[in-house]
Amino acid sequence: MKDISVxxxxxxxxxxxxxxxxxxxxxxYSGYRIYMYYDYPSLIRGGHNYAVIRGSADERGAVxxxxxxxxxxDQETVRRHGGKSAVIFDSDVVKAEGTAIPATTIxxxxxxxxxxxxxxxIGAFCRAAGIPPEIMEDAIRHExxxxxxxxxxxxxxxxxxxxxxxxxxVSPGNxxxxxxxxxxxxxxxxxxxxxxxxxxPMTPSSSILHxxxxxxxxxxxxxxxxxxxxxxxxxxxxxxxxxxKVAVGTSGGGFCLMNEGVSLAGMAEQPVVIVMAMRPxxxxxMPTYSSQGDLGFVLHAGHGEFPRLVVAPGxxxxxYEWSARILHLAWQFQIPAFILSDKNLGEHxxxxxxxxxxxxxxxxxISIPQTYHRYCSTPDGISxxxxxxxxxxxxxxxxxTHDEQGITTEDPDTASVAAVKLIRKGAAxxxxxxxxxxxxxxxxxxxxxxxxxxxxTAGVCREAGxxxxxxxxxxxxxxxxxxxxxxxxxxxxxxxxxxxENATGQLNTLLRTYGYxxxxxxxxxxxxPFGVSELVLRIQEVLQ
Amino acid sequence: xxxxxxxxxxxxxxxxxxxxxxxxxxxxxxxxxxxxxEEVVIVSGIGCHAKIADYMQTNSxxxxxxxxxxxATGIHLGNPALTVICSAxxxxxxxxxxxxxxxxxxxxxxxxxxxxxNRVYGLTTGQYTPTSPAGFAGKSTPGxxxxxxxxxxxxxxxxxxxxxxxxxxxxxxxxxTVLTQAVQHKGxxxxxxxxxxxxxxxxxxxxxxxxxxxxxxxxxxxxxxxxLIREWNYTGPGRIALGVLYTRDAMTFExxxxxxxxxTIDRTGIIRNALSGR
Numbered sequence: 001m002k003d004i005s006v007x008x009x010x011x012x013x014x015x016x017x018x019x020x021x022x023x024x025x026x027x028x029y030s031g032y033r034i035y036m037y038y039d040y041p042s043l044i045r046g047g048h049n050y051a052v053i054r055g056s057a058d059e060r061g062a063v064x065x066x067x068x069x070x071x072x073x074d075q076e077t078v079r080r081h082g083g084k085s086a087v088i089f090d091s092d093v094v095k096a097e098g099t100a101i102p103a104t105t106i107x108x109x110x111x112x113x114x115x116x117x118x119x120x121x122i123g124a125f126c127r128a129a130g131i132p133p134e135i136m137e138d139a140i141r142h143e144x145x146x147x148x149x150x151x152x153x154x155x156x157x158x159x160x161x162x163x164x165x166x167x168x169x170v171s172p173g174n175x176x177x178x179x180x181x182x183x184x185x186x187x188x189x190x191x192x193x194x195x196x197x198x199x200x201p202m203t204p205s206s207s208i209l210h211x212x213x214x215x216x217x218x219x220x221x222x223x224x225x226x227x228x229x230x231x232x233x234x235x236x237x238x239x240x241x242x243x244x245k246v247a248v249g250t251s252g253g254g255f256c257l258m259n260e261g262v263s264l265a266g267m268a269e270q271p272v273v274i275v276m277a278m279r280p281x282x283x284x285x286m287p288t289y290s291s292q293g294d295l296g297f298v299l300h301a302g303h304g305e306f307p308r309l310v311v312a313p314g315x316x317x318x319x320y321e322w323s324a325r326i327l328h329l330a331w332q333f334q335i336p337a338f339i340l341s342d343k344n345l346g347e348h349x350x351x352x353x354x355x356x357x358x359x360x361x362x363x364x365x366i367s368i369p370q371t372y373h374r375y376c377s378t379p380d381g382i383s384x385x386x387x388x389x390x391x392x393x394x395x396x397x398x399x400x401t402h403d404e405q406g407i408t409t410e411d412p413d414t415a416s417v418a419a420v421k422l423i424r425k426g427a428a429x430x431x432x433x434x435x436x437x438x439x440x441x442x443x444x445x446x447x448x449x450x451x452x453x454x455x456x457t458a459g460v461c462r463e464a465g466x467x468x469x470x471x472x473x474x475x476x477x478x479x480x481x482x483x484x485x486x487x488x489x490x491x492x493x494x495x496x497x498x499x500x501e502n503a504t505g506q507l508n509t510l511l512r513t514y515g516y517x518x519x520x521x522x523x524x525x526x527x528x529p530f531g532v533s534e535l536v537l538r539i540q541e542v543l544q
Numbered sequence: 545x546x547x548x549x550x551x552x553x554x555x556x557x558x559x560x561x562x563x564x565x566x567x568x569x570x571x572x573x574x575x576x577x578x579x580x581x582e583e584v585v586i587v588s589g590i591g592c593h594a595k596i597a598d599y600m601q602t603n604s605x606x607x608x609x610x611x612x613x614x615x616a617t618g619i620h621l622g623n624p625a626l627t628v629i630c631s632a633x634x635x636x637x638x639x640x641x642x643x644x645x646x647x648x649x650x651x652x653x654x655x656x657x658x659x660x661x662n663r664v665y666g667l668t669t670g671q672y673t674p675t676s677p678a679g680f681a682g683k684s685t686p687g688x689x690x691x692x693x694x695x696x697x698x699x700x701x702x703x704x705x706x707x708x709x710x711x712x713x714x715x716x717x718x719x720x721t722v723l724t725q726a727v728q729h730k731g732x733x734x735x736x737x738x739x740x741x742x743x744x745x746x747x748x749x750x751x752x753x754x755x756x757x758x759x760x761x762x763x764x765x766x767x768x769x770x771x772l773i774r775e776w777n778y779t780g781p782g783r784i785a786l787g788v789l790y791t792r793d794a795m796t797f798e799x800x801x802x803x804x805x806x807x808t809i810d811r812t813g814i815i816r817n818a819l820s821g822r
Contacts, residue, residue: 177822187815195809196622215814220805222621227647231614234607238587238618241605242626246618264608356815388603388626389582396597398606399590407554407598408606 002032002057004168005064006125007081008118009050010073012043018143019071019118020051021178023125024349025139027055028175030131030168033351035060035459036178037344037529042203042287048076055168061315061350061459065533068166069128071121072096073103086165088124090117099124099162106157112150119151123158130167133159179352181319181345181456182207185249185275186215188323191358193331195244196222198236200229203287204343205249205277229254233261237270241397243387245327247273252281252294259301265336266306266422268397269375269383273323273330278342280527289527290343292455293502295510298338299479305419307426309337309433310479314440314458316352318476319345324358325436332363333429334385340478342501344529345456369393373404377417381425430480438482439489443472448494449543452518454478454507457530461499464535468543470497475507483514495519497542499535547576552601558592561746563713563739564660568596570719571629571658574727575602584627587616589636591667592741593660596631610641613648616655617797624654624798627727634661638674638696645696649703649732651797656726656733659696663778664745676745677779693778696736701770701790706731708769708790712755713739714748718786725788731796738784755784763791 004027008019017038024034032055040049052063072078072089078096087098092105103120107113119140126136136155141148179187186208189197197216199209213223222244226232232248239246250258255276265272276298280291298310311326313319323339330337366384372393376383383404388395396406401418403409409418440458443451443465450471453461458474465472473489475482490496496518498508503525508518520542524530530538550572558564575584584602588594590609597606603626607615616630637645637659648657664682665671671684675696679688700708707729711719719737726733738755740746754776762768769790776782 177819179819179822183818183822187818190809190811190814193811198618211818215818218804219814220807220809221814222801222805224621224801226614226617227643230611231617231644231647234611234614235618235621237607238605238615238620239622240618241585241615242619242622244622260608260611264611268605354819356812356819387623388585391582394581394601394603396604396606398597398604399608400606402606406604406606407552408595 002055002169004032004129005052005054005067006069006071007050007052007067007085008071008121009048009077009081010118011045012040012047012049013045014049014073015115015118016040016049016051019122020053021349022122022139022143023053024178025143026122026126026131026136027053028178028351029135029139029172030055031171031173032056033059033176034178034349035062036349037063038348039528040288048080050077050081059351060463062463062529063531065531069125071125073117073121086128088121088128088162090121099128099165101158101161103158107154110154110157112154116151116154119154120158123155124162126155127159127162128165130164131170135170135172176351176353178349179316180207180347180349181313181316181341182347183211184316184319184352184354185323185339185341186211187354188320189247189273189327190215190221191320192324192327192360193245194221194247194327196224196239196246197249198224198226198232198239198246199249200225200232200254202251202254204279204346205251205275207347208249208275229257230261233258233272234264236272237261237265237268240270240272241387245331247275247327249275249277251277251279252297253284255297255301262336263302263304264399266302266304266308267399269334270397271330271334273327273337273339275339275341277346278340280525286527288343290456290529291502291527292342292500293506295340295454295478295502295506298340299510306422307333307335307429308479309333309335309429310340311338311477312340312455313345313476314455314474316350317354320352320354321358322476324360328361333382333425335429340455342456374406375402375404375418377404377421380428381421382428426480433477433480433482434484436477438475438477439485440474440476441471441489442474444469445471446492447471448492449497450490450493450495451497451499451539452507452511453499457499457501460530460532460535463532464539467536468539478510481510481514486514486516490516497522497539501529545576545580547572550575550581550601552599554598556599557595559742561742562592563662563737564593564596566713566716566719567658567660567737567739568599570716570723571600574720574724579627583625584629585619587612587619587628587630589632589641591633591635591665593631593633610636610639611644612636613641613644613657617648617653620653620655621798621801624802628655629727630655630657632657632659634659634663634673634675635665638694646699646703649700649705649734652704652706652731652794654731654796654798656735658723659736660739661736662739662741662745663747664741666741666744670744675778695773695777697773697789700734701773705734706792706794707733707788709735709788710786711735711737712751712786713737714752715755715786718757722788729791731794751784754782755786757786761787761789763788766790
């Protein structure tokens with residue numbers, strides 16, 4: 001079976017993420033599917049950064065146990081990750097047992113910048129794993145472009161200074177694209193019809209803004225970075241009113257600021273997609289780590305009662321697909337719609353097959369009425385949505401309770417009609433969601449014990465479930481809650497174990513609301529994703 | 545179109561004597577002469593001023609407290625062919641949403657912002673605002689405020705506004721001149737209307753005595769504008785200059801942001817390009 005894990009570590013500023021991506025590319029070109037975990041503290045220089053790249057024959061969404069090979073640019077990497085692994089290290093600065101590579105000396109001789117030490121060690125890794133130098137060179141060309149030649153020279157020096165340690169099976173190929181969840185969200189939104197993306201930088205959502213800004217250059221796609229998150233969502237609602245399909249992105253703290261805008265979107269029925277990338281809170285928390293602690297917050301964000309859609313994709317491919325779909329749904333139902341993500345999905349690259357031509361539903365044509373009322377009442381609660389200018393008519397939207405024309409009202413009957421219309425629309429949304437796979441079942445699909453999870457724990461739960469012979473039921477759409485689909489998915493289940501990366505069991509609470517009682521709950525608040533071996537142990541503990 | 549075509553059927557609930565009436569009717573008259581109702585969007589915040597969104601038979605976005613300006617910015621970026629007029633109160637623009645006001649001026653967003661400045665919170669029944677005079681005794685400051693007012697026009701000048709005007713609600717003709725130029729101005733137009741709250745802060749006597757329209761003022765002269773703007777600091781005595789006080793030409797935010805953004809988006813092309821590098 002093909003499965004290898006390699007770790008590269010050093011200080012912040014030593015290019016660990018880039019080195020991880022190069023290792024990912026090399027393994028991808030060697031015929032593996034990739035998952036990469038990247039761990040970095042919230043600082044620019046120093047500290048400890050590391051990436052673990054897992055290559056496997058199958059799709060994987062988690063790291064397993066200890067890495068097979070560790071590439072150490074500093075002593076800390078050996079101390080933290082060296083234990084059971086083969087170590088390749090820069091012998092000019094690190095003391096260790098394993099393959100000594102004088103990387104600092106080599107870059108000195110080649111007159112290369114210090115950051116290039118990682119390339120030397122990657123060359124030595126290829127030798128250790130028995131990966132042919134041609135594959136390594138192709139990968140370097142892909143990652144470094146015009147700067148490839150110098151890097152190839154460095155990698156080859158590492159290669160020749162190294163030794164074969166654990167040769168892996170190699171079947172050369174070009175591999176699937178390597179995307180982070182945030183890349184996939186950006187591409188999915190574009191596929192879904194996005195006209196504008198508005199965001200204020202906040203880890204771990206920022207890379208959507210960065211990717212979107214780069215992709216938008218020279219295209220009509222609009223990318224705006226305003227003064228704060230309050231401006232982000234209200235500006236987005238203005239764009240939405242003017243007929244643009246728009247999304248915003250943030251993390252917990254920024255989302256706190258956006259809440260009044262969420263309520264406004266709910267009342268005004270002004271569609272907007274909100275990417276909410278979770279990190280540990282409360283408050284600033286741990287900016288560069290992950291959490292599933294904002295599920296309850298997003299489900300209940302804003303005040304008052306209004307329909308919303310909350311989707312938590314679990315894989316890169318799902319992030320693409322649901323981002324495209326949610327944009328359409330937000331506009332069809334004229335609601336705020338959420339992509340609930342986190343650092344573990346958003347920032348970790350993985351091999352992903354995505355469909356360029358992902359089919360998008362065509363919005364139904366709206367006949368232009370003689371007299372247009374923005375909020376005209378309909379059986380399903382969905383009023384036709386026509387942006388201004390509409391000749392002979394005006395389009396009035398309103399944050400107050402309003403009548404069909406959009407004019408403020410406090411009349412009890414009109415107010416009741418308006419509130420019930422919103423609830424009716426929520427029911428129509430719920431019905432529509434029945435057409436999509438809102439719950440994913442993996443592992444042993446008829447097993448009597450089920451792991452229930454959501455979001456980025458998809459990969460680790462799937463693998464742990466496979467190892468232990470469990471059913472893995474993942475709720476992708478969290479609101480409207482897919483009660484019927486969940487019922488089908490859990491048919492015959494005798495025991496439910498809920499796995500989530502928070503302290504209080506927010507998914508567990510949600511399940512209980514709908515009458516599903518778990519027997520055990522596995523939580524984590526470290527900010528780090530579950531590893532497969534770790535989760536297997538935790539599950540075995542609760543099963544005993 | 546007639547002016548009356550711009551007034552909706554919504555029941556008007558402003559207090560008798562409220563300065564908002566004059567703003568609404570001035571707006572109605574100048575729009576009737578220039579823009580059809582379906583090409584105008586009135587954006588408002590929350591407060592007495594904001595009801596103008598209901599009362600005008602134009603497109604409107606009745607937003608939330610302090611957030612009219614970013615909504616207006618989004619609308620105009622989304623469709624620059626629309627004439628976007630943002631009404632805001634002094635609580636809206638100078639307290640809750642001050643950052644947005646400053647950034648709209650900094651960006652030179654091509655919208656007109658009309659501040660209905662009655663220097664009191666009317667709809668919440670009489671608290672002080674950022675432009676209430678020092679010592680103002682309102683419901684939240686019964687012993688008088690312990691802070692000085694700010695001078696919003698001075699702030700706008702510092703923030704880069706390309707059009708700054710001030711009107712008085714008892715001078716409809718003067719208001720018409722300023723607002724017409726403001727709507728026509730390419731770029732961010734800031735117009736402060738001194739009006740009274742008939743129920744909680746009637747400052748008519750003070751304004752009647754102190755307002756004046758300077759003669760021979762050159763609004764392109766920044767130093768002269770600054771001098772006029774600083775004649776009155778919103779608290780003590782001083783002459784209160786009305787009219788177009790400052791104006792300059794500059795590229796708008798929309799011109800900068802939307803350059804090269806015409807046409808349709810080649811979605812598959814963007815995705816294919818992105819994937820080729822991954």
